[in-house]
Amino acid sequence: MNTLKKWIETIRISLNQQTTYRLNFFLQVIGPGLVFFFVKYSLWNTIYSGNSETLIAGMNRAQMINYHSWVFVVALLTQGHASFNLSEDIRMGRISTYLIYPFDFWEFHTAGFLAFQILQIFIAIISCAVLYFSGLLILPTLSQLGFALALCFMVSFFWYFLQYLTGLLAFWLDETWIMRVMLQIVTTFLSGAILPLSIFPYWLSHSLKNSPFPIMVYYPVRAFMGELPFSTAPFLTLLPWMILLFFLNVLVWKKGLRLYTAAGM
Amino acid sequence: MSDISVFAKGLGKNFRSFKKSPGLSGSIKSLFSRSYQDFCAVSDFEVEIKRGELIGLLGPNGAGKTTLMKMFTGIIVPSHGELKVLDRRPWDREKSFRKKIALVMGQKSQLWWDIPALDSFLLLQKYYEIPNSDFVERLDFMSNILQVKDKLEIHVRKLSLGERMKLELMACLLHDPDIIFLDEPTIGLDLIAQENIRKFLLDYHARHKCTMMITSHYMADVQALCERLILIFNGKKCFDGAVSQFEKFLGNDKELSFTFASPQDPTHKLWNEHDARWKNNYTQVDLRLPEAQLRDFTIHALSTFPITEFSTEKMPIERVMKELMHNPKLLTRV
Numbered sequence: 001m002n003t004l005k006k007w008i009e010t011i012r013i014s015l016n017q018q019t020t021y022r023l024n025f026f027l028q029v030i031g032p033g034l035v036f037f038f039v040k041y042s043l044w045n046t047i048y049s050g051n052s053e054t055l056i057a058g059m060n061r062a063q064m065i066n067y068h069s070w071v072f073v074v075a076l077l078t079q080g081h082a083s084f085n086l087s088e089d090i091r092m093g094r095i096s097t098y099l100i101y102p103f104d105f106w107e108f109h110t111a112g113f114l115a116f117q118i119l120q121i122f123i124a125i126i127s128c129a130v131l132y133f134s135g136l137l138i139l140p141t142l143s144q145l146g147f148a149l150a151l152c153f154m155v156s157f158f159w160y161f162l163q164y165l166t167g168l169l170a171f172w173l174d175e176t177w178i179m180r181v182m183l184q185i186v187t188t189f190l191s192g193a194i195l196p197l198s199i200f201p202y203w204l205s206h207s208l209k210n211s212p213f214p215i216m217v218y219y220p221v222r223a224f225m226g227e228l229p230f231s232t233a234p235f236l237t238l239l240p241w242m243i244l245l246f247f248l249n250v251l252v253w254k255k256g257l258r259l260y261t262a263a264g265m
Numbered sequence: 266m267s268d269i270s271v272f273a274k275g276l277g278k279n280f281r282s283f284k285k286s287p288g289l290s291g292s293i294k295s296l297f298s299r300s301y302q303d304f305c306a307v308s309d310f311e312v313e314i315k316r317g318e319l320i321g322l323l324g325p326n327g328a329g330k331t332t333l334m335k336m337f338t339g340i341i342v343p344s345h346g347e348l349k350v351l352d353r354r355p356w357d358r359e360k361s362f363r364k365k366i367a368l369v370m371g372q373k374s375q376l377w378w379d380i381p382a383l384d385s386f387l388l389l390q391k392y393y394e395i396p397n398s399d400f401v402e403r404l405d406f407m408s409n410i411l412q413v414k415d416k417l418e419i420h421v422r423k424l425s426l427g428e429r430m431k432l433e434l435m436a437c438l439l440h441d442p443d444i445i446f447l448d449e450p451t452i453g454l455d456l457i458a459q460e461n462i463r464k465f466l467l468d469y470h471a472r473h474k475c476t477m478m479i480t481s482h483y484m485a486d487v488q489a490l491c492e493r494l495i496l497i498f499n500g501k502k503c504f505d506g507a508v509s510q511f512e513k514f515l516g517n518d519k520e521l522s523f524t525f526a527s528p529q530d531p532t533h534k535l536w537n538e539h540d541a542r543w544k545n546n547y548t549q550v551d552l553r554l555p556e557a558q559l560r561d562f563t564i565h566a567l568s569t570f571p572i573t574e575f576s577t578e579k580m581p582i583e584r585v586m587k588e589l590m591h592n593p594k595l596l597t598r599v
Binding site: 002005006009010013016017020021093096097099100101102103104257258260261262 | 280335338339340341342358360361363364366367368370373375377379380384385387388389391392393394
């Protein structure tokens with residue numbers, strides 16, 4: 001009961017903190033995704049210009065825009081930026097305070113992530129409404145929506161574990177941002193956020209089959225579009241990766257903490 | 266539970282950093298070949314601190330004081346040696362251990378900047394599982410004494426340094442810790458604020474009988490607060506004893522100052538025997554003389570010269586510290 005109270009209070013504080021600077025918050029949360037969406041929107045409009053019914057990767061213009069609208073929503077639901085400052089916090093010695101509180105650092109960080117997700121969900125709902133009323137997004141049935149949201153929920157934790165791990169590498173590396181940018185670019189490409197995976201050559205899409213990449217964007221988007229029948233397969237594919245990341249995080253934290261110098265204190 | 270709060274034996278901490286020559290050529294060279302430098306921040310440190318003691322940890326910048334604090338609180342792991350704080354190894358970081366310690370960092374804020382302090386306190390109440398009645402009572406008591414009752418609901422970033430420091434102290438003491446580490450708690454504060462913090466800490470210590478360890482570059486902090494003093498130089502302990510003992514570290518001499526109504530003859534034999542340092546056109550002099558001669562010498566001077574003001578030094582500890590920092594070789598006397 002006490003543990004739950006600690007989590008709830010930390011989530012409340014994180015919500016307060018994240019919404020203190022409103023403009024910064026909106027730019028951080030919605031800015032990059034929105035720009036990315038409009039770039040893709042313009043690109044596909046040009047590609048389809050003259051003939052909206054042309055099929056590319058089995059999709060006409062409306063379906064392609066619908067696909068990328070859902071990519072935008074999935075990114076909001078899954079790609080929290082809660083770990084963005086973790087590396088800098090480690091490098092600058094800012095995690096010292098959390099090492100003293102009787103609430104573990106991972107608990108504090110995860111509560112912060114959950115707070116961020118709560119805000120992201122609200123923004124995703126508003127984005128869905130705007131895209132729907134703009135005629136760009138086609139809403140799924142309730143069961144499809146449930147399946148897609150469950151997938152997104154799991155993917156968001158996968159992303160969180162991955163970002164946390166790259167953040168923890170700051171115990172060894174002075175700068176981790178380039179690695180995080182590379183990870184983001186590779187993931188964006190291989191997950192289907194730029195091009196639907198059905199466009200990819202067979203050998204590539206086949207080799208990604210057991211990797212987490214398609215589950216990070218392509219599967220949830222297709223689930224939202226009603227093109228992915230309910231199946232436990234994506235969950236079961238992602239689960240071992242999450243378990244692996246979880247244990248890697250525990251190991252890296254334990255090893256890294258021995259090297260921590262609490263600089264600047 | 267033993268009577269010892271902190272026990273350290275052969276404690277040491279080494280850091281490693283890579284050396285880089287300045288400029289572009291240095292940067293390019295460091296891409297291919299790096300040389301590392303091992304730095305010993307603390308070496309072979311030994312201490313035994315009893316429960317309820319109030320101890321000052323002194324030393325120049327880079328002496329290893331903060332490194333010791335970090336090891337005592339479990340923030341960093343020692344490279345070697347034995348360390349027990351409240352009978353636990355701090356770097357195991359058990360939650361029950363963390364509930365019993367507190368660290369106040371003068372140079373680093375532990376409060377969340379973008380929210381009012383009260384929000385932070387409520388969060389800490391949950392973390393430390395403080396019963397509501399105790400929380401309200403402690404909050405009320407401390408905010409009254411520190412005179413920050415009206416600051417609790419203001420965003421921390423909007424507060425002055427002094428107000429923030431008071432709230433930092435409150436945040437660290439809300440859970441009634443058994444041992445408190447204070448790393449330069451009065452740094453950057455004005456004289457009144459420094460005095461308020463000192464008064465509060467003394468009062469808190471008297472009430473709670475907790476163990477306190479304080480580092481500070483202000484000798485007034487140490488003089489006012491500490492009963493025992495540990496001096497650390499280049500990572501090594503050089504002195505461990507009572508403050509009164511430290512004051513006599515360089516002998517039993519006392520500093521004495523006189524101000525005269527008119528300029529005096531500096532060649533007078535009375536001055537020459539006592540290391541006279543003249544100021545303000547020979548109207549002020551600082552002298553050093555053995556403690557045993559102080560009374561007779563002062564009576565004699567007062568009856569002989571047109572003295573308008575005289576004083577003995579308020580903080581001999583500061584003079585000792587200054588001399589040691591200028592001339593660390595004096596430490597070989599220990």
